[in-house]
Amino acid sequence: MTTVTIKDVAAAAGVSVGTASRVLSGNPATSAASRERVAAAVERLDFHPNAQARSLRSARTHTIGLLVSDVRNPFFADLAHSVEQAALAHGYVILLGNANEREDQQDRYLNTLISQRVDGIIVAPQGDGSGAIRSLLNRRIPTIFVDRTVEGINLPSVTTDSGHGIRQAVEHLAGQSHTRIGYIAGPQTISTGRERFTAYTKAVADNFLSQDPSLVYFGDFQAASGSSGVDALLRLDQPPTAILAADSPMAVGAVAMLHRMDVRIGADIALVAFDDIEWFALLNPALSVISHSVENMGRAAVELLLQVIDGGTPESVVLPSELIVRASSSTPNPAGSVSSLRKN
Amino acid sequence: MTTVTIKDVAAAAGVSVGTASRVLSGNPATSAASRERVAAAVERLDFHPNAQARSLRSARTHTIGLLVSDVRNPFFADLAHSVEQAALAHGYVILLGNANEREDQQDRYLNTLISQRVDGIIVAPQGDGSGAIRSLLNRRIPTIFVDRTVEGINLPSVTTDSGHGIRQAVEHLAGQSHTRIGYIAGPQTISTGRERFTAYTKAVADNFLSQDPSLVYFGDFQAASGSSGVDALLRLDQPPTAILAADSPMAVGAVAMLHRMDVRIGADIALVAFDDIEWFALLNPALSVISHSVENMGRAAVELLLQVIDGGTPESVVLPSELIVRASSSTPNPAGSVSSLRKN
DNA sequence: CGGTTCCATGGAATCGGTTCCATGAATGTT
DNA sequence: AACATTCATGGAACCGATTCCATGGAACCG
Numbered sequence: 001m002t003t004v005t006i007k008d009v010a011a012a013a014g015v016s017v018g019t020a021s022r023v024l025s026g027n028p029a030t031s032a033a034s035r036e037r038v039a040a041a042v043e044r045l046d047f048h049p050n051a052q053a054r055s056l057r058s059a060r061t062h063t064i065g066l067l068v069s070d071v072r073n074p075f076f077a078d079l080a081h082s083v084e085q086a087a088l089a090h091g092y093v094i095l096l097g098n099a100n101e102r103e104d105q106q107d108r109y110l111n112t113l114i115s116q117r118v119d120g121i122i123v124a125p126q127g128d129g130s131g132a133i134r135s136l137l138n139r140r141i142p143t144i145f146v147d148r149t150v151e152g153i154n155l156p157s158v159t160t161d162s163g164h165g166i167r168q169a170v171e172h173l174a175g176q177s178h179t180r181i182g183y184i185a186g187p188q189t190i191s192t193g194r195e196r197f198t199a200y201t202k203a204v205a206d207n208f209l210s211q212d213p214s215l216v217y218f219g220d221f222q223a224a225s226g227s228s229g230v231d232a233l234l235r236l237d238q239p240p241t242a243i244l245a246a247d248s249p250m251a252v253g254a255v256a257m258l259h260r261m262d263v264r265i266g267a268d269i270a271l272v273a274f275d276d277i278e279w280f281a282l283l284n285p286a287l288s289v290i291s292h293s294v295e296n297m298g299r300a301a302v303e304l305l306l307q308v309i310d311g312g313t314p315e316s317v318v319l320p321s322e323l324i325v326r327a328s329s330s331t332p333n334p335a336g337s338v339s340s341l342r343k344n
Numbered sequence: 345m346t347t348v349t350i351k352d353v354a355a356a357a358g359v360s361v362g363t364a365s366r367v368l369s370g371n372p373a374t375s376a377a378s379r380e381r382v383a384a385a386v387e388r389l390d391f392h393p394n395a396q397a398r399s400l401r402s403a404r405t406h407t408i409g410l411l412v413s414d415v416r417n418p419f420f421a422d423l424a425h426s427v428e429q430a431a432l433a434h435g436y437v438i439l440l441g442n443a444n445e446r447e448d449q450q451d452r453y454l455n456t457l458i459s460q461r462v463d464g465i466i467v468a469p470q471g472d473g474s475g476a477i478r479s480l481l482n483r484r485i486p487t488i489f490v491d492r493t494v495e496g497i498n499l500p501s502v503t504t505d506s507g508h509g510i511r512q513a514v515e516h517l518a519g520q521s522h523t524r525i526g527y528i529a530g531p532q533t534i535s536t537g538r539e540r541f542t543a544y545t546k547a548v549a550d551n552f553l554s555q556d557p558s559l560v561y562f563g564d565f566q567a568a569s570g571s572s573g574v575d576a577l578l579r580l581d582q583p584p585t586a587i588l589a590a591d592s593p594m595a596v597g598a599v600a601m602l603h604r605m606d607v608r609i610g611a612d613i614a615l616v617a618f619d620d621i622e623w624f625a626l627l628n629p630a631l632s633v634i635s636h637s638v639e640n641m642g643r644a645a646v647e648l649l650l651q652v653i654d655g656g657t658p659e660s661v662v663l664p665s666e667l668i669v670r671a672s673s674s675t676p677n678p679a680g681s682v683s684s685l686r687k688n
Numbered sequence: 689c690g691g692t693t694c695c696a697t698g699g700a701a702t703c704g705g706t707t708c709c710a711t712g713a714a715t716g717t718t
Numbered sequence: 719a720a721c722a723t724t725c726a727t728g729g730a731a732c733c734g735a736t737t738c739c740a741t742g743g744a745a746c747c748g
């Protein structure tokens with residue numbers, strides 16, 4: 001590992017390290033002559049400034065931490081991509097952490113990000129804010145929440161108004177004479193899990209549909225729990241004729257289980273998923289979804305964070321959600337169609 | 345941004361910074377008494393060591409760079425996840441870069457990773473090795489290739505033997521009397537694109553199938569080109585009765601276009617994709633795939649890299665690929681079934 | 689032409705850790 | 719009891735950049 005330092009560059013260019021540094025950082029107090037000679041030396045030696053040394057002194061790393069809940073969830077993969085592109089456009093690099101929907105891994109990453117002295121952190125948080133998130137607040141590290149928030153912690157955030165989309169979905173299903181709408185909920189320890197569940201509950205009540213609590217299955221936002229949810233709901237004495245899944249991995253699990261049970265989506269049962277994933281439209285029948293723009297979310301998150309880094313206190317952003325109706329929620333004859341399948 | 349340094353810790357614990365540092369880095373030359381006092385001070389002050397300062401002196405960052413071609417490609421998202429988990433188990437943090445299948449973004453990230461002085465780099469490379477990859481070699485930065493390689497650059501790698509799976513797929517299709525197998529190839533500038541294309545060509549020849557060059561469409565490993573590929577192939581005077589897509593995003597694009605054209609997969613045309621993605625099995629009909637273990641690939645990559653970091657020169661690893669037959673490639677009556685659809 | 693201003697420059701301090709070295713106390717050896 | 723050895727410790731040098739400060743030459747001005 002040959003190491004070229006700014007000293008080597010200065011020597012090669014015949015200037016002092018101070019001058020070399022000024023040229024490198026674009027300080028205007030440099031002559032054209034030395035700019036030229038330093039540039040040539042950098043080129044010749046293939047010099048890459050040591051980011052550690054640089055940020056040790058300047059207290060800026062030009063790095064932002066992004067902590068997502070689960071990279072394999074396409075929603076977060078897309079989010080990572082859009083955050084990364086937006087950050088890149090502003091000269092920042094992202095350090096990506098993956099909490100795997102676990103609070104201990106989140107804390108571990110947060111501590112790493114703090115140690116790395118990232119300029120700011122964008123986090124889709126887990127838990128109740130008792131762990132490493134406290135350290136962020138205490139140290140006043142620029143932080144914003146994305147997708148989710150933590151109750152009692154007042155940080156700028158970019159979230160989705162899931163209420164609107166869920167209301168639309170429930171009304172849409174009610175409009176097709178579904179009265180028993182099953183709901184595969186996210187964990188109630190996560191803000192989106194709570195918010196979407198509340199919206200479902202309210203929409204069901206407002207539309208005079210069944211409020212039978214056994215129509216709700218509490219999952220964990222991961223695929224396996226979507227499968228268990230379908231299994232549990234279809235075992236009920238009076239199973240739902242439509243199911244709404246609170247995120248896309250659980251929807252995937254639901255689809256898999258429905259296939260396994262030979263229940264025809266869009267015919268025997270209606271299915272709607274929260275989150276629009278590219279290939280949901282490719283399923284046969286195509287899946288109806290509640291969509292929100294991950295592109296906008298990523299961009300807004302970076303912009304908010306940069307404002308906080310610059311000392312501002314920006315307003316939180318709430319993005320809209322919208323129902324997209326496809327074939328999976330167009331049940332020809334909803335009532336009672338599934339009950340005959342229960343015996344399988 | 346309150347900053348707690350090791351000096352504060354040392355003062356609070358009543359020891360010198362040297363001793364505090366030794367305690368923190370687990371140096372055995374410390375007394376139980378000072379270990380205890382330092383630990384207490386760290387806890388009380390919520391001290392997080394500055395990784396910059398630490399690695400500036402010790403020349404170790406405990407960070408490895410992972411540069412993938414496209415985070416939104418589920419294959420690479422899964423790879424990122426498995427690399428991350430494997431790295432975490434060894435006390436390393438990953439810095440994730442996303443090249444977006446573009447060489448300029450790759451070079452930009454490589455330079456950043458070099459500046460960040462990561463201990464090593466795992467890269468799924470783009471291009472011909474003329475760009476920033478040269479800098480890696482010159483500086484002898486521990487680097488390994490994953491998934492792909494670069495011709496003429498001799499670095500340890502973890503790749504898939506795509507040949508076996510592709511041969512199986514072609515034989516499987518030939519066994520169902522397909523004689524014209526369309527191929528949506530990856531770019532020939534990428535090793536996997538070349539290798540898979542070569543394997544297809546050879547398998548087609550070995551099985552005495554049509555070697556009509558117009559059966560091959562060259563895409564770019566991204567979804568849109570899968571759609572164009574299907575469009576082009578089905579416009580032929582003699583369209584293929586089966587299509588093999590060289591990666592999963594192109595397969596997604598292919599599926600989307602086939603839907604749009606109302607061509608029934610598994611009936612009008614057979615389809616096989618390289619890469620197994622969780623939900624490919626959920627499509628109706630389920631998609632036949634050539635599968636390889638991304639889990640093993642990630643783990644092997646981290647292990648290889650750690651060996652290089654420790655000064656070793658490990659052997660490259662080649663993982664197997666395997667055909668998984670599902671309904672999409674079980675065409676009941678292949679011959680000529682698509683030609684009637686061409687007029688649409 | 690003398691004095692002020694401007695500005696590029698070199699040198700040194702600095703960031704926050706790690707690590708080397710000298711020291712002195714404690715322990716062990718004969 | 720004298721001496722060698724071990725070992726925790728404090729202090730200082732060091733990693734590679736940035737940034738402050740003093741300096742000296744050029745430009746400008748009356």
